[in-house]
Structure formats: C-alpha cells, structure tokens
C-alpha cells in the first residue's frame with residue numbers, strides 16, 4: 001500500500017512539472033517570449049554543439065522540439081531556465 005502511494009505521488013510530481021512548463025508558456029507576455037528567444041539564440045551554439053552539430057530550428061517541427069528538449073536537457077544537464085529559452089528559440093526560429 002505504501003509503495004502504491006509513493007508511486008502515485010511520484011507520478012503526480014512528474015506530471016505536475018511537465019504541465020508547469022506548458023502553463024508558464026501560455027501565460028508569457030510577448031516581451032517575455034522575445035527575451036527568452038534572444039537568450040535561446042545565444043545559448044543554442046553553446047549547449048547544442050557540445051556533443052554533435054547543433055541542429056537548426058528548421059530541422060524539426062515545434063512539437064518535435066518539445067520531446068527533443070526533454071531528452072537533451074537530461075543528457076546535457078541543462079538548467080530549466082536555459083532549457084526553456086532554448087525551446088523558445090528552436091520552436092519559433094522557422
């Protein structure tokens with residue numbers, strides 16, 4: 001029983017943090033989008049060239065970048081703020 005409760009809490013916490021990114025995205029002002037885009041444009045060559053050639057924003061659809069950044073931020077140990085800026089740049093740079 002305790003294990004089931006722990007699993008449920010873990011699941012809720014995980015889903016909550018993923019949902020948090022999406023909610024933050026919807027509440028952002030245009031100025032905040034612009035600030036994140038510019039930060040992402042600066043960080044993109046720094047982070048994304050470390051392990052392979054930095055993939056250009058046009059290579060994937062915005063929805064694909066969501067999943068890719070979830071994966072790459074884990075591999076590269078990228079802080080959440082930087083990951084969000086990178087995502088903003090990659091998704092709007094078409």
Ligand code: HEC
Pocket residue numbers: 044047048049050051052055068069072075076077086090
């Ligand atoms: C710590 C190393 C590392 C960093 C930093 C990193 N990647 Fe990756 N990336 C990988 C590895 C390893 C793979 C292939 C294996 C895998 O998917 O785990 C990969 C695969 C990819 C792919 C899939 C290529 C394809 O089309 O099959 C994309 C796209 C990508 N990375 C984009 C990025 C972007 C954008 C960044 C910057 C935010 C980034 N990566 C940062 C290691 C890294």
